[in-house]
Amino acid sequence: MDQAAAVDQAGPVSRAGRPRHRPQAASGVPARAQILDAAAALFTEHGFAATSTRMIAEKVGIRQASLYYHFATKDELLVELLSTSVRPSLDVVEQVGARGPQVSAAAALYAVAVADVRTLVTAPHNIGTLYLLPEAQGDVFAPFRAERQELQDAYGRLGAAAAAPSVAAELPAGQLGELLIQLVEVVIQIRRARQPTAEDATAIAASCLRLCGLDAGAVATAATEARALLASLG
């Protein structure tokens, strides 16, 4: 650590021929991806405030100057990580929406929930935990919060369209969106305790539909339709 620090302080001189810290990620992985992975590991293990860009650079085996070439600030790293926990799910929302009225609202909601669980399960180092950090509330995180709000709105819209009349009358779409996105995010908590399974994804998606007031038969029908839909998305 001290040696690395000394090297960093030596500035951007030529290092050709000198032994280097080996990147811990597989070689061939782009530096940008390695930096994101190391940052996710350190943020989730030590917290955001307690992690320095030096620690991240060291974990990757590059100089701080190289890190700054890819990310100007630590905030920028966190914004990017948070976005990767939302963006793939938004893509699925869009793809499902593009199918138009041939897809039932219940099947669309089920499919988005399953896809969103997958996004959160595959996000490196369970970075979904990071969005609750007080540090993630500042203005610099507004783009991420806008994306998460967009996903929440999609849940509300699909939930309201799928809901039984008694539930739709009781729960405005906005409130339904809050409940549904949070229900899906249970997988973040599950991941802290154990590796989530495929059954977790279907249990969560079915729970979303029941929360909207669908009975067992309607849930089963939507699940079958959603499985075909997800398979067709590739």
Add this chain to the structure above:
Amino acid sequence: MDQAAAVDQAGPVSRAGRPRHRPQAASGVPARAQILDAAAALFTEHGFAATSTRMIAEKVGIRQASLYYHFATKDELLVELLSTSVRPSLDVVEQVGARGPQVSAAAALYAVAVADVRTLVTAPHNIGTLYLLPEAQGDVFAPFRAERQELQDAYGRLGAAAAAPSVAAELPAGQLGELLIQLVEVVIQIRRARQPTAEDATAIAASCLRLCGLDAGAVATAATEARALLASLG
């Protein structure tokens, strides 16, 4: 800040007759409660790692030595705060359980969910957000995690007893507990955006029952029974 630091370094000499930093909390509030409130405010605003015991002592208007009289470490403060976000709900679980079989499982689940929402809404500075911190995963937080697990188990037990047969067959009590506690904790997220209302509490409790597969009529019956139950608990 520098002045306070200088005073702190002066050690535990008599301060009679000297002007003091005024506690920011209402006078008459015990120092221990003032310390907890200040710690909650700072942890949730700046994060746990970025908050020092000196910052907390300063906010209260006491010396660090006085703070250490009440709490040996910063960890101890966080454990205590986290526990206050769970313990009142566990009390309600116990009170409801003491009523025995005269209370239906659905009404018991509804009542516990409403009480838990209230606990989270009244917890100072939305400290429920803190349990996701990486810092809250260490051994020192084991007592808190045990309490939260106890509450989650109660949700699973009540949910399994209340659930429609098709749902009970699909979701083991453990998984049901994970889903239900997380659904109730949606109120932590709501609080970050706006002040939760009484309607939020009933919407969340009803959603818990629908998630268990109860239809609109069964939810309405349980809600009526639960209201009477909660009123009788005082």
